[in-house]
Amino acid sequence: MEAGGMSVPVLLLVYYVLCCTRSAAGMCLKAFLVARAEREQRATVIAMAAALPQPVSRKDSRSGCSASTPSRATG
Numbered sequence: 174m175e176a177g178g179m180s181v182p183v184l185l186l187v188y189y190v191l192c193c194t195r196s197a198a199g200m201c202l203k204a205f206l207v208a209r210a211e212r213e214q215r216a217t218v219i220a221m222a223a224a225l226p227q228p229v230s231r232k233d234s235r236s237g238c239s240a241s242t243p244s245r246a247t248g
Contacts, residue, residue, distance in 0.1 A: 179187075
């Protein structure tokens with residue numbers, strides 16, 4: 174039996190190959206989308222961390238003493 178010049182087993186083989194190709198393409202697309210979403214999420218977290226205010230140092234930069242320790246006056 175011929176269908177448009179091709180035999181039925183050949184058409185079934187072509188159909189099977191197309192289904193497998195479509196499935197593989199779908200898996201690749203899904204992996205790409207997941208990787209892109211993770212990359213965007215990581216970039217968002219990094220940007221949010223960079224936008225946070227920097228912690229204030231407890232050391233007094235002028236005297237080199239710790240701010241929590243009171244300085245004693247001599248004399």
